[in-house]
Amino acid sequence: MIDPIAVFILLLGAATPILFAALGELVTERAGVLNLGVEGMMIGGALAGFAAAHATGSPALGFAAAAIAGVVLSMIFAALTQFLLSNQVATGLALTLFGLGLTAMFGKPYEGVKAPTMMAGPLGLNPMIWLGLLMVPAVWWGLNRSRPGLILRAVGENHDAAHALGYPVRAVRIAAIAFGGAMAGMGGAYISIATVLQWTEGMTAGAGWIALAIVVFAQWNPWGVLAGAWLFGGVTVLQLRLQAAGVAVPVQLLTMAPYLATIIVLVLISARQKYGRSGGGSAPGSLGKPFHALR
Amino acid sequence: MKRRTLLGSAAALMAMSAMPAFAQDEKLKIGFIYVGPVGDGGWTYQHDLARQALEKEYGDKIETTFIESVPEGADAERALTQLALSGNKMIFATSFGFMDATINVAKKFPDIKFEHATGYKRAENVATYDARFYEGRAVIGTIAGRMTKSNKIGYIGSFPIPEVIQGINSAYIHAKKVNPDVEMKVVWVYSWFDPAKEADAAAALIAEGVDVFMQHTDSTAPLAKAQEAGALGFGQASDMAAFAPSPRIASIIDDWSPYYIKRVGQVLDGTWKSEGTWAGIGDGEVVIGEITEVVPAEVKAEAEALKAAIASGEHHPFTGPLKKQDGSDWLAEGQKATDEELSGMNFYVEGITAPMPK
Numbered sequence: 001m002i003d004p005i006a007v008f009i010l011l012l013g014a015a016t017p018i019l020f021a022a023l024g025e026l027v028t029e030r031a032g033v034l035n036l037g038v039e040g041m042m043i044g045g046a047l048a049g050f051a052a053a054h055a056t057g058s059p060a061l062g063f064a065a066a067a068i069a070g071v072v073l074s075m076i077f078a079a080l081t082q083f084l085l086s087n088q089v090a091t092g093l094a095l096t097l098f099g100l101g102l103t104a105m106f107g108k109p110y111e112g113v114k115a116p117t118m119m120a121g122p123l124g125l126n127p128m129i130w131l132g133l134l135m136v137p138a139v140w141w142g143l144n145r146s147r148p149g150l151i152l153r154a155v156g157e158n159h160d161a162a163h164a165l166g167y168p169v170r171a172v173r174i175a176a177i178a179f180g181g182a183m184a185g186m187g188g189a190y191i192s193i194a195t196v197l198q199w200t201e202g203m204t205a206g207a208g209w210i211a212l213a214i215v216v217f218a219q220w221n222p223w224g225v226l227a228g229a230w231l232f233g234g235v236t237v238l239q240l241r242l243q244a245a246g247v248a249v250p251v252q253l254l255t256m257a258p259y260l261a262t263i264i265v266l267v268l269i270s271a272r273q274k275y276g277r278s279g280g281g282s283a284p285g286s287l288g289k290p291f292h293a294l295r
Numbered sequence: 296m297k298r299r300t301l302l303g304s305a306a307a308l309m310a311m312s313a314m315p316a317f318a319q320d321e322k323l324k325i326g327f328i329y330v331g332p333v334g335d336g337g338w339t340y341q342h343d344l345a346r347q348a349l350e351k352e353y354g355d356k357i358e359t360t361f362i363e364s365v366p367e368g369a370d371a372e373r374a375l376t377q378l379a380l381s382g383n384k385m386i387f388a389t390s391f392g393f394m395d396a397t398i399n400v401a402k403k404f405p406d407i408k409f410e411h412a413t414g415y416k417r418a419e420n421v422a423t424y425d426a427r428f429y430e431g432r433a434v435i436g437t438i439a440g441r442m443t444k445s446n447k448i449g450y451i452g453s454f455p456i457p458e459v460i461q462g463i464n465s466a467y468i469h470a471k472k473v474n475p476d477v478e479m480k481v482v483w484v485y486s487w488f489d490p491a492k493e494a495d496a497a498a499a500l501i502a503e504g505v506d507v508f509m510q511h512t513d514s515t516a517p518l519a520k521a522q523e524a525g526a527l528g529f530g531q532a533s534d535m536a537a538f539a540p541s542p543r544i545a546s547i548i549d550d551w552s553p554y555y556i557k558r559v560g561q562v563l564d565g566t567w568k569s570e571g572t573w574a575g576i577g578d579g580e581v582v583i584g585e586i587t588e589v590v591p592a593e594v595k596a597e598a599e600a601l602k603a604a605i606a607s608g609e610h611h612p613f614t615g616p617l618k619k620q621d622g623s624d625w626l627a628e629g630q631k632a633t634d635e636e637l638s639g640m641n642f643y644v645e646g647i648t649a650p651m652p653k
Contacts, residue, residue, distance in 0.1 A: 006502045014495060111334025114519065114537065196490040197519035201332050201364060203490055236492075240499035243482045244449070248650035251485065 007234075007241055012129050013195065015233030017042070017187040017204075019132045021211035022218070022225045023139050024070075024183025030143060030220060031176035032156035032286035036092025037077050038184050039208025040099025041070045045185025046192040047103040050199045051110055053189075059118045062193050063128065063186050070185020071178050073099055078177045082170050085290045100202060110199040118194055126194050128186070133226075135183075140222040152176060156284035159291040169291050184208065217262040219269070219282045231261060323385065323563060325349065326378035327361035328371065330390035330513075331488040337513035338487070338532040338549070339363065342389045342412075345551035352556050356563060367392025367487075375400040379407055385562050387555070388412065390487065391456060397421060408567055410558060413458055415638060417569055424554055427575030428458065429465035429637070430605045431547035432509070433612040434576075434583050434598050435529045438545055439507045440470030440477050441594040442527055449500035449508030451493060451517055452483045455652045457640040459511045464644045465612045466509055471646055473597070480505050481649040490516035501526050518542055527589070534584040545598070546584030553579055573634065577606040613637065618645035 021038050028035050048069030053062025077095050080086045121127035143149040154162045155172045163169050191207065192199050210232055218224025239254040327346055331339040346359050360383070365374045371393045378386050379400060385408045388397045394414035401409045401421045409421040417423055439448045448470055452459050467479045480503055482496040493512045497520035500508050507527045510517045515535050521528040521542035530536070530546025554572065561567040574580035583602055586595045604610035615626030620643040626632060643651055 003502070010495070010498055010502060013498075108334065111332060112336040112340075112515070112537075117523065191491055196494050196514075196516045197523070198490065198515060200335070200488075200490050200514065205489060205491060236495060237499070240482050240484075240492075240496050241502065243649075244480050244496075244499045244503040244505070246480065246649045248652075251483065251652070 007237060009125070010237040010241070011230060011234045012125065012133075013233075014237050015229040016126075016129050016132045017190045017195070017207050018211045018214060018232055019226065019229040020128075020135070020187030020190065021184045021208055022214040022229060023132075023135050023222060024180035024187075025211055026215050026218070026220060026222060026225055027139060027143070027152070027183075028176045028180035029215060029287055030156045030284055031152050031173050032159055032284050032289065032291070033081065033173050033177055034088045034092065034288040035074065035077055035095070035177060035180055036089060036212065037073065037095025037099065037208075038092075038180075038211050039204060039206065040096035041073045041181050041184035042099075042188030042191075042204045042208045042211075043103045043202070044073045044099045045070045045188035046204055047107050047110070047188075047199060048185070049189025050115060050192040053115055053193050054110065054113055057116045059116060059193050062115075063189050066185040066189030066193075067182040068185070070181035070183070070188070072181075073185075074177045074181025075174075077181075078174045081290065082174055082177075085292055088288050088290070096208065104201045107199055107201055111201075113198065115193050115197045117197075126190075128190050128194060136222050136226045143222070153284070156286055159286045159289070163291070163293055169293070173291070184211070187211070213259065213262045217265050219265075220284065221282070228262075322356060322358040323353075323559070324381075324383040325357055325359045325559065326381075326383035326386045327359065328365045328374045328378065328386070328388050328390075328393065329361060329363040330365060330367060330392070332363050333361070335488060335513050336515045336533055336535060336537075339389070339513065340533050341549045342387070342551055345555045346387075348552035349555050349559055353559060353563070357559065365393075368396075371396035372400055376403070379404045384408065385559065386410070391454075391458065392487075408562055415571075417571060419569055422558070422567075422569045422571070424558075424572040424574075425458070426549055426551075426580045427573060428547060428549075428581060429461040429612055430575040431581045431583060432462040432465040433469040433605060434602050435509060435545055435547060436466030436469035437473055437601055438586065438590060438594060438598050439466065439509065439527075439529075440472070440474035441597070442544065442590065443470075443474065443477060443507045445504045445506045446474065446476045447478050447480060447503065447505045449480045449482070449497075449503070449505035451496045451500070451508065451510040451512055452481055453487050453512050454485060455483060455641075457638055460640045460643070460651075461637055462509075462511055463647070464640070467647055468612065468617070468644060469601070479647050479649065481647075483652055484512060486512070488513045490514045493517050494520045497521060497526075497528075498524070530584055536584070539585070540587030541589045543587070544589050545586045548582040548584050550580055550582050575605070576602060577608060619643070620645055620647055620651070 045066035049062040049066030052065030053059045080091045081088050121130050155169050159169045214228035217228045235257050242249045329339040333343040362374045365371050387410045389412045391413045397411045398416050411423050413425045414423050450463050470477045484492045484496050494516040497517035501524045510531045518528045518538040527544050528542045530543050532549050534546045534548050535543050611631040613632035615630040616628045617626040619625050
């Protein structure tokens, strides 16, 4: 029969890239910025991380390069949306397309090249799995128990009020966007350096979109993000494991399950809001709205 | 004014009628669409090697272009149309899923010759070609059956289509012949090329106790996973020699160059006809890559003897007595499967316990 511990270990690996990207996006969104460019930043990180790991032979340097690549890509988004006040949805989509195209072009020399092998961390798990898991309480604490987190949430809930109180709305948002970029970049690099061990064009295959869905599913709560990432990762791993164990599984049904779960969560939340029960919807108040200080 | 228009159109007409005459001296333009990137190190890489072999063979007489990473579906039709409109007179569509797109586009361009790999739909200007991969599967299945210590061998399938099912059956029949205790685990990833998913599928097989597996997907990701976990695997479509001597202990190589060179030659001398070609080990289209030193000498000799027997036609991988998975009779003692039966194969043979996806 299927060993649940073995499945859980595979699940942790499958969930890690989306966990990283979703935690980053969560912080960005809590600051009131909707960045749909997660997929683009992930693929950028996947290539930069792979290239750096291949050149230096060090996966750790690879992840550092991936974080930097994610930040660089996110700063394009930041410049366009925070200074030029462009539409966040359109700019984010453009960033995704840009990232996919750019990496397809610069990734050509890395096709068919092998990555250096990674050292296993505690319990034989990849160190990045541990880092991802540690980031969950860290992000929760940072947002809910620290002063910078309080300011970040204030900026995300009501940027005019935060501005009136003298907080630097734009600077806070740029920092949040950069954090999102770094996390997405590392999530992408996990796919190229730790899972697949090689570079191929478009290899993130929609993980960035799943990360965006998970943030909504999680209702902007880091623990919910962890649950969502495990749900998505678990379904992927479980359907392959069930097949290997010779169980007839409706693959298509299992593949759509996480998306169905997201829709159901959204429906439940809006139903709760409609019938006046409070405490439900927790989307940041200024999410996706451009901010321009008049005075 | 009128006379000028008349003169103009006459000139245009002349130019148009003169064009075919010029075309005779022009290079034969040949287009390719690939399902993956040329750097996949597997299926598409081999097709591109054959394209390069064409350029070497015919030099100035031909000119080739390719479009890579074309998704199967509506995009394929657009890519094919684009190749047709840009003057290619011969087009190779190198994936099963391009079948309907190729037939549709071929209807619109009756003077262009199309070659579709691994499909079964032909037309006046659409030929099909395929390789008897199952012959190679028989050889690596034998090696897998001998090399497994857990008596569990695995198979990463792309889509449950006859070409892939033949491979699973052939590998299982021959593994079972040398190791009666062998069990076959199958995982379908529903993609030809998705490195992350292929790697996850390999991990799932390894977690299930599989220590030797085969793949019918195009990337080297499963071999990278095998290396990490200490399992064994085989090069698929291409030699994948970067992973030799272990985890890659042998490989099935598709060598399309002889076929491509023959067919382009036929277009050049005007003898091209639409037909279906299905060549195997004996024709040099399916090649078994070097069996590495990880494999004991007697197993290597056994595999090579089987390869020789298949090449000479002495052994057919699907020879009775064989039953279907549900226990019903398929082939009687000594009876060989026909090509029609093989090209429509949608069942496992007896002994495989994995369920067939619906």
